[in-house]
Amino acid sequence: MKIERPRGTRDFLPDEIRKRRAIETVMRKIAESYGYGEIATPVFEHLELFTTKSGEGIVKEIYAFRDKSGRELALRPELTAPVMRLFVNECSVMPRPLRFYYFANCFRYERPQKGRYREFWQFGVELIGSSSHLADAEVISLAYRILNELGLDFELHIGHVGVLRYLLRHLEEEKAAKIMRLIDKRDTDGLTVYLDEIGAPHELADRVFSLIDLSGGREVLGDASKIVKFDTTYMEKLCDVLDSLEINYTINLGTVRGLDYYTGVVFEAYAKHGLGAEKQICGGGSYRLAHLFGGEDIQSTGFALGFDRIAEICDLTTPEKPLVAVASIGFEKEACKLADSLRRHGICAVTDVMERSLKRQLSFANDVNARFAVIVGKREIESGKYTLKDMETGESMQLEFEELLDYFRSSGLCP
Numbered sequence: 001m002k003i004e005r006p007r008g009t010r011d012f013l014p015d016e017i018r019k020r021r022a023i024e025t026v027m028r029k030i031a032e033s034y035g036y037g038e039i040a041t042p043v044f045e046h047l048e049l050f051t052t053k054s055g056e057g058i059v060k061e062i063y064a065f066r067d068k069s070g071r072e073l074a075l076r077p078e079l080t081a082p083v084m085r086l087f088v089n090e091c092s093v094m095p096r097p098l099r100f101y102y103f104a105n106c107f108r109y110e111r112p113q114k115g116r117y118r119e120f121w122q123f124g125v126e127l128i129g130s131s132s133h134l135a136d137a138e139v140i141s142l143a144y145r146i147l148n149e150l151g152l153d154f155e156l157h158i159g160h161v162g163v164l165r166y167l168l169r170h171l172e173e174e175k176a177a178k179i180m181r182l183i184d185k186r187d188t189d190g191l192t193v194y195l196d197e198i199g200a201p202h203e204l205a206d207r208v209f210s211l212i213d214l215s216g217g218r219e220v221l222g223d224a225s226k227i228v229k230f231d232t233t234y235m236e237k238l239c240d241v242l243d244s245l246e247i248n249y250t251i252n253l254g255t256v257r258g259l260d261y262y263t264g265v266v267f268e269a270y271a272k273h274g275l276g277a278e279k280q281i282c283g284g285g286s287y288r289l290a291h292l293f294g295g296e297d298i299q300s301t302g303f304a305l306g307f308d309r310i311a312e313i314c315d316l317t318t319p320e321k322p323l324v325a326v327a328s329i330g331f332e333k334e335a336c337k338l339a340d341s342l343r344r345h346g347i348c349a350v351t352d353v354m355e356r357s358l359k360r361q362l363s364f365a366n367d368v369n370a371r372f373a374v375i376v377g378k379r380e381i382e383s384g385k386y387t388l389k390d391m392e393t394g395e396s397m398q399l400e401f402e403e404l405l406d407y408f409r410s411s412g413l414c415p
Helices: 014-033 047-054 056-061 080-091 133-149 161-167 173-184 188-197 202-212 219-227 233-244 307-313 332-344 358-367 378-383 401-410
Strands: 044-046 064-066 072-075 098-107 119-128 154-160 250-252 262-271 280-288 299-306 323-328 348-351 372-376 386-390 396-399
Touching: 014 098, 014 119, 014 133, 014 307, 044 047, 044 080, 047 056, 047 072, 047 080, 080 098, 080 119, 080 299, 119 133, 119 307, 133 154, 133 233, 133 262, 133 280, 133 299, 154 161, 154 233, 161 173, 161 202, 161 262, 173 188, 173 202, 188 202, 202 219, 219 233, 219 250, 233 262, 262 299, 280 307, 299 307, 323 332, 323 358, 332 348, 332 372, 332 401, 358 372, 372 378, 378 386, 386 401, 396 401
Parallel strands: 154 250, 323 348, 323 372
Antiparallel strands: 044 072, 064 072, 098 119, 119 299, 154 262, 262 280, 280 299, 372 386, 386 396
8 A cells, every 4th residue: 555645745855855954054054153052842842832822723723632641732833932932941041132043844734835835844043032123133134144145036024013003002902913914914805894894994994004005115114104103213223234234125014924922023035936926935023922931021033934935946955975886796895894994084985785796786886876986806805906987987997995095085075
């Protein structure tokens, strides 16, 4: 019986894994250059961790289950809540700000489509404990540097949830939250219907649509202040820092993020090509969440990168490391010893484990794109010189072990 992989998951072969690891390496390098340290949290958490943050409605969107002791658990659908839980449990007395980054798989039960999977990977950072515009600037610049270093063609949009929340302050909290979610989904038709449904004044509806249509440079902040009383000082300071770092961005007050725990600056990055409708590759902002999990009420700023979408459009890859095939004719133990010695010197080496003829061993070496083949036979054992065959040119030569290493070094196979 053939068993297929679960819907919404993927298998990765070596070529794809090599590309993903190369992308991951760039992300890690840049995060660590900013002073961020890697953390890891469990793949499953208590279900309450996610319902506390997002409400009971999230249960239908995630993989929730009871363990053998009846505890309600869930596979993590995202990493921010687990990181905050870790902070409250383990790090509350550590000097601040704390700078963490993570790379891990997450799980959501939703309809699979291009760029959206039930198992997916996120790379993200959290800067915990600062409410300064400098924290927002650092996190935004970190995300921008990663995307830029990966050679992606993208747009960075920056907003502030406080503008719309101030405008909606007289509405019931639940109604205001739904309006924010509709704006986040860019569902203008649904927003129009809902504003009419709750009897929102026409003036309020007009101001909401005027705000979310504002997009452009720093002049947008002045335009926004004409629609709703809002102190733009914080955003002006943020823009000053971003401008000094030569970061290209668009002020877009329709960028709000749909989750209620965001409190201030929010930002998103969109790929310009290759992803169709699912083009968002980064999302983040400042938020308050630790107090929901028993910690103090402090501000944090973070982002998560959609690793799978980035991998789909990123051309970065690492060339496959050159391979040496060690072929033997009746001297398998000597071949294994030689291969082991080569590996100790940083060379990728494979031996025949199928007990094939020399001809078939060399054919296999060609099939796996081995750069060289080293032959170990009676003549080689007696002379102390191995036969080295260049699989690209077909040329052969006899070399002692040290000469073999020197040749491989000159060919870039080992340090």
